[in-house]
Amino acid sequence: MKVLIADDDHSIRFILKIQLESWGYEVISCKDGSEALQHLTSDDPPRIAILDWVMDGYTGVEISQIIKERTPLIYVILFTSKNNEKDLVEAIERGAHCFQSKPVSPGVLKSHIEVAKRLITAEDKLKTQEREIRLQCYSALSDLAEVRHNNTGSHMNRISFYTKLMAEKLGMPEKQCADLALYSKFHDIGKVGIVDSVLLSEEAFDKNERDIMNTHAIIGFSILNSVPTLKIAARIARSHHEKWDGSGYPDKLKGEGIPIEARIVSIVDVYDALRSERTYKKGWSHKEAVRYMHENAGKDFDPKLVDIFLLYEEEFNEIFTHNSTENQ
Numbered sequence: 001m002k003v004l005i006a007d008d009d010h011s012i013r014f015i016l017k018i019q020l021e022s023w024g025y026e027v028i029s030c031k032d033g034s035e036a037l038q039h040l041t042s043d044d045p046p047r048i049a050i051l052d053w054v055m056d057g058y059t060g061v062e063i064s065q066i067i068k069e070r071t072p073l074i075y076v077i078l079f080t081s082k083n084n085e086k087d088l089v090e091a092i093e094r095g096a097h098c099f100q101s102k103p104v105s106p107g108v109l110k111s112h113i114e115v116a117k118r119l120i121t122a123e124d125k126l127k128t129q130e131r132e133i134r135l136q137c138y139s140a141l142s143d144l145a146e147v148r149h150n151n152t153g154s155h156m157n158r159i160s161f162y163t164k165l166m167a168e169k170l171g172m173p174e175k176q177c178a179d180l181a182l183y184s185k186f187h188d189i190g191k192v193g194i195v196d197s198v199l200l201s202e203e204a205f206d207k208n209e210r211d212i213m214n215t216h217a218i219i220g221f222s223i224l225n226s227v228p229t230l231k232i233a234a235r236i237a238r239s240h241h242e243k244w245d246g247s248g249y250p251d252k253l254k255g256e257g258i259p260i261e262a263r264i265v266s267i268v269d270v271y272d273a274l275r276s277e278r279t280y281k282k283g284w285s286h287k288e289a290v291r292y293m294h295e296n297a298g299k300d301f302d303p304k305l306v307d308i309f310l311l312y313e314e315e316f317n318e319i320f321t322h323n324s325t326e327n328q
């Protein structure tokens, strides 16, 4: 675990660093408040900060206040020679977690750090549990989308696999690839709001039915957009039927005006629909579907994404072949 020390007194920093390193911590040593704040507001901040009250740049209390709302939590131990009640109460109210008076007592400091670790562990555990529960709810939500439109078989799972593959090939960070794999599963969630006579129709749609079906994009967006952690999923649901040349729906977005996540899902969704058998059509071969994707690059689809698709087409074919209940 990383611990940050900020004190303008070099000898205090030196002693603390040796002490903390002997306890197994990685130490970031800062000579003033500005340097400390830079580390504490970075993407990967230390979780424990030992801050001197009075320093150049920012005081320990000012820093505590700035990082008070940060998640994950940063536990602040404030070093001070002050001991009047008013100051101490104010420092806690502004965000510090505890005090250590100078000169530093190693035993007391160690106990403060133990408390900090307990709190940090508890917070991390809670966050992990919360994430797991959220993922379970999302998974139930995506099952709901599939269950009403059951002729699509394992469509949602395949979309998730293709989307992850495409995101990886585009060089997106691992977390973003995993997020897109999940969020892409909701692209057709709006179909829960489509009347059965259209949704379950076994014939090709007439104009009126097509218009009704197309509303699934906006319905899906409305369902997902109210959930702060599902904003990307909402964008996918809304824009996965937009076309590169602006002839799609519902907003007639064009080119890079279409969110990248939706451009990806658009390609893999069409590829999967072409390959799948319907009551009104046979499933296309991989070769036929690939030709269609190629012919529609720059019309329906982002040409750069189609290039990626074509480069790794065999991997998309494998996903379809190995995840098709229709084919088993």
Ligand SMILES: [Fe+2]
Pocket (backbone or CB within 6 Å): 187, 188, 216, 240, 241
């Ligand atoms: Fe759709």
Ligand SMILES: [Fe+2]
Pocket (backbone or CB within 6 Å): 155, 187, 188, 269
């Ligand atoms: Fe779909």
